[in-house]
Amino acid sequence: MAFKQFPRMKKIATTTLLALMLSLAMSCKTDKESVEEDELVEVLDCSSVKTGKFKYANPAYGEWIIDRNETTSIEISETDDLKIYSDVVWITDCEYELHITDTDNLDNMAVVSSVLRVVITDVMDYGYKCVSYTPDGPEEFEMIRIDG
Structure with missing residues (x-):
């Protein structure tokens, strides 16, 4: 009822409310995105698995030692x-x-000069999980530390 008497106040209040809601929505989205982008870099400490000897947890990948x-x-x-x-x-x-x-x-020379990108997604006491981006698409792996 009060806004019927003051149409200019109604317009200002509506505009202010919309601007506040838009600003809040944008800041929430930005905060969420920055947490997701920084999560692996800021929260996850990968230093313990940067070096060492590892094997694949899944036996389907054979007996490969890295x-x-x-x-x-x-x-x-x-x-x-x-x-x-x-x-x-x-x-x-x-x-x-x-x-x-x-x-x-010599049968595998075709892989020479290939580049694979690997992102470590989790670090555990016994190893780590990662995603390897290959020309065939991303693959998830779990690696087990075998050097102690």
Whole structure:
């Protein structure tokens, strides 16, 4: 009833309310997005799994051993006696690229010069979970530390 007497006040109140709601909605969305983007970098400490020896938790991936230091990675298939050599380029504390540089099997030379991006999504006492982005699409893996 009070707004019928003051149409200009009604317009100002409506405009102010809409601006406040829009501002609140934008700030909530921005806060949520920044938490999601920073979550892996800020909250997750990947330093304990940047180096070491690991194997795949899923036996379907075979008996591959990954031996990684700060700058190189060697993947060894114990069943096929195959080795793949890669340079490791860390993008963030929890994300790196594998630049495949060599393999000791001529049948697998096609993988040389490939680049795979890996994002560590979880770190546990016994290893870590990650997503590997390959030309065939993303794949999730769980890796188990085997060097103590």
